[in-house]
Amino acid sequence: MKKKTPKTKEPGKPLSDSDGKVISEGCVHVFGLGVRAITQITLESNYLLQNMQKVFHCEDDSRVTEYLADIGCPEVNLGYLYQEGRKRERVYQEICDLIIETAKTGVKCAYLAPGNPAFLNSIAFKLQEATARNRIPFFMYPGVSSIDSLLTDLRDSVEVTGFQCFEATQFTRLKPAVDKRVPLFLFQPGAVDAFDVGSGTRVNLRGVKLLQDTLIKLYGRKATWIVVKSAMSIEENPVISTGDMDGLLERADELKLGTLVIPGVLGQATDVNS
Ligand SMILES: C[S@@+](CC[C@H](N)C(=O)[O-])C[C@H]1O[C@@H](n2cnc3c(N)ncnc32)[C@H](O)[C@@H]1O
Numbered sequence: 001m002k003k004k005t006p007k008t009k010e011p012g013k014p015l016s017d018s019d020g021k022v023i024s025e026g027c028v029h030v031f032g033l034g035v036r037a038i039t040q041i042t043l044e045s046n047y048l049l050q051n052m053q054k055v056f057h058c059e060d061d062s063r064v065t066e067y068l069a070d071i072g073c074p075e076v077n078l079g080y081l082y083q084e085g086r087k088r089e090r091v092y093q094e095i096c097d098l099i100i101e102t103a104k105t106g107v108k109c110a111y112l113a114p115g116n117p118a119f120l121n122s123i124a125f126k127l128q129e130a131t132a133r134n135r136i137p138f139f140m141y142p143g144v145s146s147i148d149s150l151l152t153d154l155r156d157s158v159e160v161t162g163f164q165c166f167e168a169t170q171f172t173r174l175k176p177a178v179d180k181r182v183p184l185f186l187f188q189p190g191a192v193d194a195f196d197v198g199s200g201t202r203v204n205l206r207g208v209k210l211l212q213d214t215l216i217k218l219y220g221r222k223a224t225w226i227v228v229k230s231a232m233s234i235e236e237n238p239v240i241s242t243g244d245m246d247g248l249l250e251r252a253d254e255l256k257l258g259t260l261v262i263p264g265v266l267g268q269a270t271d272v273n274s
Helices: 043-049 062-070 088-104 122-133 146-154 168-174 205-219
Strands: 027-032 054-057 075-077 108-113 138-141 164-167 184-187 224-229 239-244 259-262
Touching: 027 043, 027 088, 027 122, 043 138, 054 088, 062 075, 088 108, 088 122, 108 122, 122 138, 146 184, 146 224, 146 259, 164 168, 168 184, 168 205, 205 259
Parallel strands: 027 108, 027 138, 054 075, 054 108, 164 184
Antiparallel strands: 184 259, 224 239, 224 259
């Protein structure tokens, strides 16, 4: 039997065969946005995004909308699902389900995630599992992660000092063995045990107290912490503040959207390149 040649695809339309029957090409591509709105998206993602039929995201930032319009991508903003007080897990599941249901109809779906989606992004991992269950092709592409921006802002040689990193809720629960000489990076320090939407923009004081107690047991009351907030746009500068463990709870507000670093020997490392 003669093989039917697929028609050339019009942008935004599903691929169809010569009888006009849609060939299912549903797939899910997850792209990293970087931490500075869209300025840290890679050229690879910029190129591939233009081939997507629906681009889902939850960003409350008009620059994302403008960018998607500029490159001709049909945008679906799911930010409305993040209503104050809703369980985060439930919101993540709804976002994942919506994308999977769309991909099942043969649509090429993209999901834009902050930073690098492979680092601390529950929705990206839910999508990975759901696509595997539903036999939908799945791809993931990095954007600049907060790990990259932190290393850039601190400008220290972690290749010499070593580097430990944990999500802060996991850290307070698992209390993993740490080497106190090696810098420790704690992500989401303002959201320890915060399971509702809204806690990401507010600091959960009960959680910060738990974190403070865990750190005091390990490092003592006078040990130094650093909070790094990398610039979120090209017009801003990074904010780096410091204090001691005893004062961490009082200054809990500074943990909002930043990463907590316990420096260890950071700053004292020998520069192997000099
Ligand atoms: C939900 S995680 C997302 C991480 C993201 N996937 C990435 O690759 O950076 C959010 C956490 O990343 C860290 N983070 C994000 N943006 C940051 C920034 N501009 N400066 C410092 N840390 C940041 C903070 O620890 C924050 O609580």
